[in-house]
Amino acid sequence: MKINLRIRLKIPDAEAATVKNTLVRRMGYGKVLTGLERERLFVLEVDDAVEDPMDLARRLARELVNENKESYLASAEGLDFERGSVPVKVGLHIEDGEAETVLDRLRNRLGFSMVKKVERSVIWKLKLDSDDPEKLAREIAEALLINPHKDFYEILR
Amino acid sequence: MKVAVIQFPGSNCEHETLVAARSAGLEGEIFRWNRPAEELCDFDGYMIPGGFSYQDRLRAGAIASKEPVMETLKEEAGEGKPVLGICNGFQILVESGMLPGLDGVDAALAQNVMVTKGEIVRRGFYCAWTTLRHDAVAGRCSGSYLIEKGSLIDMPMAHAEGNLVTADENLIEKLNEENQVVFRYCDTGGETGNEFPVNVNGSVENIAGICNPEGNVLGMMPHPERSSFAWQLPFVDPAARRQIDTPGPGRLIFESMRRYIEVSR
Numbered sequence: 430m431k432i433n434l435r436i437r438l439k440i441p442d443a444e445a446a447t448v449k450n451t452l453v454r455r456m457g458y459g460k461v462l463t464g465l466e467r468e469r470l471f472v473l474e475v476d477d478a479v480e481d482p483m484d485l486a487r488r489l490a491r492e493l494v495n496e497n498k499e500s501y502l503a504s505a506e507g508l509d510f511e512r513g514s515v516p517v518k519v520g521l522h523i524e525d526g527e528a529e530t531v532l533d534r535l536r537n538r539l540g541f542s543m544v545k546k547v548e549r550s551v552i553w554k555l556k557l558d559s560d561d562p563e564k565l566a567r568e569i570a571e572a573l574l575i576n577p578h579k580d581f582y583e584i585l586r
Numbered sequence: 587m588k589v590a591v592i593q594f595p596g597s598n599c600e601h602e603t604l605v606a607a608r609s610a611g612l613e614g615e616i617f618r619w620n621r622p623a624e625e626l627c628d629f630d631g632y633m634i635p636g637g638f639s640y641q642d643r644l645r646a647g648a649i650a651s652k653e654p655v656m657e658t659l660k661e662e663a664g665e666g667k668p669v670l671g672i673c674n675g676f677q678i679l680v681e682s683g684m685l686p687g688l689d690g691v692d693a694a695l696a697q698n699v700m701v702t703k704g705e706i707v708r709r710g711f712y713c714a715w716t717t718l719r720h721d722a723v724a725g726r727c728s729g730s731y732l733i734e735k736g737s738l739i740d741m742p743m744a745h746a747e748g749n750l751v752t753a754d755e756n757l758i759e760k761l762n763e764e765n766q767v768v769f770r771y772c773d774t775g776g777e778t779g780n781e782f783p784v785n786v787n788g789s790v791e792n793i794a795g796i797c798n799p800e801g802n803v804l805g806m807m808p809h810p811e812r813s814s815f816a817w818q819l820p821f822v823d824p825a826a827r828r829q830i831d832t833p834g835p836g837r838l839i840f841e842s843m844r845r846y847i848e849v850s851r
Contacts (some may be wrong), residue, residue, distance in 0.1 A: 444643040455652040523751055526697055526709040573652070576681065577647060578694035578753045 430477050432486045435502040436469040436494050448553070451541065458478035461565060464556030470508075470518065471531075485543070492539055493531070504571060515557060515566040516585040520550035523579050550574060552585070587847045590617035590629040590727075592659070594650045594678075598637035599811060603672065606814035607633065609833070610840035612847075619650070622659040630847045631668040631728075632659060634675030636711030636744075646695065646747045656682050665849060668728035669803040674753050676795070676805030685767055685805045687756070687798030695750040695807075696743070700782035707782060710816055712745040715809055715820060716786055717793050719768035727768050727797040729804030729844035733847075737770075738776055739835045741813040743786055743794075750789045751789040758790055769795035769806055802846070810836030840841055 445467040471493055488505035494501045508517050511514045528549040535541040552566055559565045563584055564577040570582040589607050592601045593616050600616050607614045613632075615627065628633070639650035650656070650795070663684060671679040677695050681684050686692050700708045720730055720737045733739070752758070761767050769783050770792040772778045778792040779785065785792045787807070793830040795806030812818055813836035817827045826832055 443641070446648055447640055447643045450654050451649050455654070521754075523696055524699070526706075527698060530709070552591075573644070573648065576648070576691060576694040578691070578751055579696045580645075580694075 430471045430475050430479060431506055432475055432489065433504045433508055434471040434483055434486065434490055434493060435474070435504075436471070436499050437466070437501075438498060439500055439519050440498050442467055445447045445492045446452065448573070451475070456572060457567065460510075461558050462555065463558050464514065464554075466514070466552070466554040468552040470476075470550045471554050472548040472550075473544050476543040476545065476550075479543055490533070492535065493566060498568040509578060510554070510585060513556060515562050517555060517570050517574060518550050518585050519553060519570070519574050519580055521579055522581040525536065525549055587612050587630050587844060588628070589614040589631040589633055589843070591628060591633045591635055592619060592655060593635070594619045594637075594639035594653070596638040596641050597635050597674070599635040599672065599809065600637075602811045602849070603633050603635040603844070604774065606811035606837065607840050609814055609831075610837055612840065612846050613843050614825075617654050617655075619655050620767050620821050621655075623654045624657045626655060626662060628840070629662075629667075632662065632670070633677055633774070634671040635669055635811070636667070636673030636675060637678055639674055639678060645681075647674060647679075647681040647812055648683045649679045651681035652760045654840060660684060663798075664801050666800070668846050668850075670839065670843060671803075671805040672809055672811065673743075673748075673807055676807055677747065679803065679805045680807055684803050685798055686796050687800075687803060688757070689759065692757055693749050693811065694751055696749045696751045697747050698749050699788035701788060702782050705720050711744075712786060713742065713744040714783070714786060715740060715742050716794070717774050717776075718769040718774050718808060721767045723771055726765050727804050727842075728767050729797070729799045729806070729839050733838055733842060734774065738772065738774070739838065740819065741808045742808050743808040745787070748787045748789060748794075750793045752790070761793075761796060762791075764799055766796050766799065767793055768797050768804060769792070769793075769808070789808040804806045810839035812836065814840065824839050
């Protein structure tokens with residue numbers, strides 16, 4: 430069973446603003462990129478025997494989310510994104526040391542022995558004024574959002 | 587001979603780099619990223635210093651690599667002018683495709699992964715004195731023009747993402763064949779054991795610095811400006827520490843660029 434934690438900043442997201450600024454001012458996407466938001470995504474693979482995954486999600490969020498500056502959406506199994514933007518998932522295709530560390534701390538320090546695997550990625554939600562927004566999202570991902578020698582991307586819809 | 591030390595928002599080694607360049611007999615100034623890019627053409631060489639350009643947003647070097655000043659820098663490098671990228675400067679050069687300079691973005695500088703006896707013992711930021719072995723022949727590269735092959739040079743590293751990785755399985759072989767690997771991390775005897783602490787960041791084949799095929803662009807993770815004076819070395823004789831102008835090993839990088847400019851004019 431998988432638990433998804435989508436985490437976004439409540440405060441202004443300087444990283445998203447910088448990426449949008451670069452795409453608009455430096456890379457010529459000003460006429461088609463109407464908005465850009467960023468979320469962090471944790472996908473946690475947990476024991477199928479977990480009876481109440483949403484309760485577990487809440488307990489995991491207490492460790493992984495700083496609610497003073499972040500909010501989160503939890504779901505079990507599938508991810509469902511709002512319409513109007515193209516969600517681009519970016520993660521590492523090389524070993525993700527931070528994900529490994531999170532898994533180790535959850536299991537061995539915080540008592541979440543039911544967690545089997547942790548995947549960490551970033552979701553870039555691109556609002557695009559285009560006849561083919563998915564094609565444009567791929568172009569943007571390859572032009573800026575990833576370095577193919579360590580990152581992968583996936584359009585989530 | 588005048589060099590531009592290119593400062594991006596978040597650079598933090600530009601002043602030390604300029605002092606080191608001046609100590610090697612170069613004139614220079616700090617060139618802010620938002621000056622008219624064409625003004626860059628007035629310089630004989632370029633240095634991109636260390637730091638955290640744009641706070642490493644997105645990934646180290648990615649945002650700075652898209653600035654107009656980098657397009658002009660590529661053109662000037664194409665004319666044969668020397669470019670030295672130190673630490674974050676190296677990351678910017680890799681993200682811009684100027685290094686290794688073969689076919690677009692050919693590599694990435696990923697998070698440090700320190701391995702000892704087959705086990706990962708730490709990851710991420712690390713700051714330490716390192717010994718580098720110069721693996722290019724003298725004259726191959728602008729930033730190591732005066733350094734003989736096999737020479738050992740001490741300088742510090744301080745970074746979280748200096749682990750050279752590539753999805754191109756032939757890239758490292760190509761770099762070796764074309765003598766583009768300029769510096770490797772090694773022990774004090776010059777041996778390149780592949781495990782931490784000799785290989786300080788897990789970089790493939792201990793690579794610490796590479797140049798482009800033409801040799802005029804050099805990127806390196808360690809900081810030559812932090813060992814450009816003898817007093818900066820931790821193991822220096824206390825008496826020598828008071829001799830403020832005594833050069834340290836890192837000065838060779840800046841003297842090399844100066845010599846490269848002299849001979850390529």
